[in-house]
Amino acid sequence: MSKINNKQRLEIYHKRKQGETIANLFKQYQLNRANIEYLIRLLDRHGEQILREGRNRYYSPELKQEIIDKVLIEHQSLKSTSIDPKDKDAIIKQKDEEILHLRAENEYLKKLKAVVQARKDRQQK
DSSP: OOOOOHHHHHHHHHHHHTTOOHHHHHHHHOOOHHHHHHHHHHHHHHOGGGGOSSOOOOOOHHHHHHHHHHHHTSOOOHHHHHHSOOOHHHHHHHHHHHHHHHHHHHHHHHHHHHHHHHHHHHHHO
8 A cells, every 4th residue: 555645535535425436546546445445434424624734642541441442342343443533522512512403403393383383272263
């Protein structure tokens, strides 16, 4: 497998999303099929910001133990655990946003239900 830079990784991702086959990408970039599929899944899950330069991430001992347990106890593959989100703060932020969205949706549905009920009450009179 040849080394590729982030620009080439993005090219591969965009070409694949535009319908180019993995076989063609394999020929162009001389990458293993599994590596191309892994790159596509990684970018689908985390977006292009995962490729930013100059990052040194800190992984807590608890997180490392959790990942080891997933592989050894839950028998998950190494690739699936490497794609899973590791940034707990990002997960918490995403869940908070989902909660806010669901609360807004619930408020909307309550108001809609009240409007429908009021119309029914007017029709019955």
